[in-house]
Amino acid sequence: MQTGGLLKxxxxxxxxxxGIGPKSAQRMAFHLLQRNRDGGRHLSKVLSxxxxxxxxxxxxxxxxxxxxxxxxxxxxxxxxxLCIVESAADxxxxxxxxxxxxKYFVLxxxxxxxxxxxxxxxGIDLLEQRLGKGPIKEIILATNSTIEGQATAHFLAEIANKxxxxxxxxxxGVPMGGELEFIxxxxxxxxxxxxxEF
Amino acid sequence: MQTGGLLKxxxxxxxxxxGIGPKSAQRMAFHLLQRNRDGGRHLSKVLSxxxxxxxxxxxxxxxxxxxxxxxxxxxxxxxxxLCIVESAADxxxxxxxxxxxxKYFVLxxxxxxxxxxxxxxxGIDLLEQRLGKGPIKEIILATNSTIEGQATAHFLAEIANKxxxxxxxxxxGVPMGGELEFIxxxxxxxxxxxxxEF
Numbered sequence: 438m439q440t441g442g443l444l445k446x447x448x449x450x451x452x453x454x455x456g457i458g459p460k461s462a463q464r465m466a467f468h469l470l471q472r473n474r475d476g477g478r479h480l481s482k483v484l485s486x487x488x489x490x491x492x493x494x495x496x497x498x499x500x501x502x503x504x505x506x507x508x509x510x511x512x513x514x515x516x517x518x519l520c521i522v523e524s525a526a527d528x529x530x531x532x533x534x535x536x537x538x539x540k541y542f543v544l545x546x547x548x549x550x551x552x553x554x555x556x557x558x559x560g561i562d563l564l565e566q567r568l569g570k571g572p573i574k575e576i577i578l579a580t581n582s583t584i585e586g587q588a589t590a591h592f593l594a595e596i597a598n599k600x601x602x603x604x605x606x607x608x609x610g611v612p613m614g615g616e617l618e619f620i621x622x623x624x625x626x627x628x629x630x631x632x633x634e635f
Numbered sequence: 636m637q638t639g640g641l642l643k644x645x646x647x648x649x650x651x652x653x654g655i656g657p658k659s660a661q662r663m664a665f666h667l668l669q670r671n672r673d674g675g676r677h678l679s680k681v682l683s684x685x686x687x688x689x690x691x692x693x694x695x696x697x698x699x700x701x702x703x704x705x706x707x708x709x710x711x712x713x714x715x716x717l718c719i720v721e722s723a724a725d726x727x728x729x730x731x732x733x734x735x736x737x738k739y740f741v742l743x744x745x746x747x748x749x750x751x752x753x754x755x756x757x758g759i760d761l762l763e764q765r766l767g768k769g770p771i772k773e774i775i776l777a778t779n780s781t782i783e784g785q786a787t788a789h790f791l792a793e794i795a796n797k798x799x800x801x802x803x804x805x806x807x808g809v810p811m812g813g814e815l816e817f818i819x820x821x822x823x824x825x826x827x828x829x830x831x832e833f
Contacts, residue, residue, distance in 0.1 A: 443700045447685040453674035455666040456659065466685070467724040468653040470698055471743070474686050476651035481682035484667075487645040488675040491668055500668055502641045526665040545669070 444470075496567070498543040498560055500525040508532070508540060515539045519567070520577040521593055523547050523586065531579060539577075542567065547585040548592055559589075561596070568600045576604045642668075694765070696741040696758055698723040706730070706738060713737045717765070718775040719791055721745050721784065729777060737775075740765065745783040746790055757787075759794070766798045774802045 444466060451462035469477035493499070494506035501507070508514060508528070518539030522528055528541045544559040556562075568576075576597045580586035590606055597604035610628035611620055620628075642664060649660035667675035691697065692704035699705070706712060706726070716737030720726055726739045742757040754760075766774075774795045778784035788804055795802035808826035809818050818826075 443681070443685050443689055444698060446681050450674075450678040450681040453667075453671055453678055454663045456662070461654065463724065463727065464654070465652045467698075467722070467727075469651075469682075470685065470689055471723065473651055476648075477682055477686040480648040480651055481679045481686065483641070483645050483648040484675055484682070485679035487641050487664070487668065488672050488679065491641055500642060500665075524665065525669065526661065529661065529665075 493543075497528075497541045498525075498545060498563070499528045499541060513538075517572055517574045518577065519573055519575070520579050521564070522579045523581055523589070527579065537577075539575075544580070544589065547580060547583070547589045549585050556592075565596065565600075568596070568602065573600075573602050576602050578604055578606045582609050691741075695726075695739045696723075696743060696761070697726045697739060711736075715770055715772045716775065717771055717773070718777050719762070720777045721779055721787070725777065737773075742778070742787070745778060745781070745787040747783050754790075762791075763794065763798075766794070766800065771798075771800050774800050776802055776804045780807050 447466045448459065448462045451457055451465050452459060454462075457465070469480075487502075490502045491500050492502070494501045494509055495504050496509040497506060499506050499508070503510070515538055518537075519542055520531065520537060520539055521542045521544065522531065523544050523546065525543050525545075528543060531537055531541075542560075542564055546554050546559055548554060548556075548559065576593070578590040578593055580589045580593075594604045594606075608631075609624070610631060611617065611624065617625065645664045646657065646660045649655055649663050650657060652660075655663070667678075685700075688700045689698050690700070692699045692707055693702050694707040695704060697704050697706070701708070713736055716735075717740055718729065718735060718737055719740045719742065720729065721742050721744065723741050723743075726741060729735055729739075740758075740762055744752050744757055746752060746754075746757065774791070776788040776791055778787045778791070792802045792804075806829075807822070808829060809815065809822065815823065
């Protein structure tokens, strides 16, 4: 019907959200227009502010609206334990799920030579500076358990080794609440080989 | 971690979208911030414009940014067939799915006395004006096939009858491509009773 260029444009713009196709975007647009205009206005405002003001933390490269993020600026958090993650979203989930009180370093990616992602793109120079700066007693390698994430963890472990800092890797195995029957064989083999005293 | 009031606010604002919970909102926020800032900025702009400028068509009450919507303003569409629907989204889907070349009337709801939704709320006075204005040779009742949608269709059929205009109802039955085994019994009984010559 070519109704309202603006309505159509709104639906198309909503498709830029991950996991949202034309059908969901349509539903969202009509929902906001018919039932929640204030919510839509508020979302527009916050979205614009966030896109302009959120940048990367000077120290750990996570997303923040200030020069140094809240975690890095927090004096009650341990400076000597560093958790290295692939993305800012990982910082968020680890901080919500665990009682981790140390600091983070965000790679914004993983080693992937074929895609042209090497140590420079991951801010390894900044990481080395950080390791050289103060005494760090543990590096937690919390990259994903994909092949590239594992390779990145190995690479980081070597750097830690060079600086004589012990590196640990988050545990891999059967997810909590998971039934063995439905776990993929790779995970199961890994969990079996990595069994621990009970 | 209380990271970034703004990031948190963005995640909360995204939750105003239908079907989006905290997890999806988190994913969307990080996606926009890390990979598609331009998309985020554009969405913010279009959203704000849409919330301010899209209102209801003077004639058919659908959503439009102009006083009269494109369908009503289109001289090549038949003035004498009127399709009555519950929401502006229905106008959109019917126009995309069918070859309908008539005009619409949007109720913005359905009769629901318990919720205080009566004929006034559905713009029936405007509809009656419209029916009195020009010659209409068919009214298509395309309200939903819920109990309230059916009741609304009956109510509208009486109005059409009063104006001596034939009213038709969209067909109900087994969806195309549907397997009988998985169709609910109400639909199947309806489809069986309403069988037509092959």
